[in-house]
Amino acid sequence: MFLAWNEIQKNKLRFTLIIGVLMLVAYLVFFLSGLANGLASLNREAVDKWDASAIVLTEESDKSLVASTMTIDEAEAMEADKTAVLGQINAIARTDDQKANVSIFGIREDEFIMPEVSEGEAFSAGNEVIASDTIKEDGFALGDELELSSTDEKLTIVGFTEDARFNAAPVLYGDLGTFQRVKFGEAAEANEDQINGVVVRTDDISAVTDNSELEAIESETFIENLPGYTAQSLTLNFMIYFLFAISSVIVAIFLYVLTVQKISMFGVMKAQGIPSGYLARSVVAQTFILAAIGVAIGLILTLVTGAFLPAAVPVAFAIPTMLIYGVILVAVAIIGAVFSVLTIVKIDPLKAIGG
């Protein structure tokens, strides 16, 4: 630490540049992780909110909620601690001057996926809905009457709930009747036992149903199969992993250049009998100091930027994930120092002092 810190103090400009580069890499990593996290919640919030172990869909729907149709009778036959029927349809909701993509959930008020109301009240009559509070950003408000794209039915927002987006659309929760009227129009009465799936809480997913046409899918698997979800998160995560590799290489090159410049100085110290191990530790300590400062500044910068971003940008910073990424960044930086350590160990003190 002694050598590491004194050198940094003496050559402030040089080391500020390295810290600057590390900071930018960290900034990018943190921002991408925020974006990955934000985009993920955009898709999965409503599912996470269920806190369910699985969802039962038809086998032939290929894990797609929209494509799955079953009857309430089938739901009744399931074995689980808790079950909740779910009807779902996508629609475009509009008032006179606003419009938004929405996902309409038909549920039963007394089952466990009923959301908590954070503002207003729960639906109590047909065509009343609780909306995801993010829809307020699109200009919708309590009491708004919504026209829907596919039907003449009109829905009224009577309450809001938090964290309720599904596949990038805000969710409108209504009762099963509301959902069926939206979905089937005139034919709603004839289809009053039609739902899309059943959400379950249980310890034994395999025992939920013995109907061979139905399939119980773990919540996480269900989320991964949401349209676009996996492609999106893979892309962002790949970018993050590449950044880890890149920052390791950047640090390796920087430190290597610095080390090569200092070969004769290291040689002098080795001639004096200062152990290679001490010099190597000092380089590692230096890397640690630089990386830790760079990552810390990057973190602060990310949070500051996040605070000033418009709400439409889907970033959501998960501090624990960011801390883990920060630690990984520092760790890969230290891996980057390995080259320099090897160089130091190999320096011949005699050559270095030109004796």
Added chain:
Amino acid sequence: MAVLEMNQINKTFGSGHKKVDALKKTDFQAERGELIAVIGPSGSGKSTFLTIAGGLLSPTSGDIFINEKNIASLNEKELSKVRLKEIGFILQASNLIPFLTVDKQMKLLDKVKKDNMNKQELEQLYEDLGITDLRNKYPSDLSGGERQRVAIAKALYSNPSIILADEPTASLDSDRAYEVMQLLRNETKNKKTTTIVVTHDIRLIEYCDKVYKMVDGVLKLHEQS
């Protein structure tokens, strides 16, 4: 008992027709409290002799004893320990760390080794070398002569049993050169260390107890006072 003893040291560089015998069958002994000069023409093997004595270079054959320990066959790690504990080098080229102040050059040794000079002794050393006012300066802000004096302070600071100096006065004017020799002499006598100085400057040999002459890799006792 000799602090430094060399028996039949040979050092050969290269092979075939490029072969150079830099040291030939060298025997040498140095006792505590002796200040020894080694003189001789350029390329005669003086630096080779000094680096072998200091455990920086291994001889092709022969034995070297430092405080009765044979270092001829030690590996680099063990040699490094011997150098740290027993040897103080003063090199012709400055051996200072560019990003450490004078004080911190000394402090670095405290990080890796015990039994260095205490505060008082260091103050005295600074005073003797006339570098007290330079203690917070970086090497780049010092003149060549000042740097050389700091390098001497650094070599002495670790209380080595052997001080090896290769042309320590080369970058000093003659008054300073005499002062440095006087200082090395005082240190040698007071601390009972052994000091070997390689020099071109024959005016400096009057400070020395013994003078050896190196000619073509052969070391001979030249004069003894």
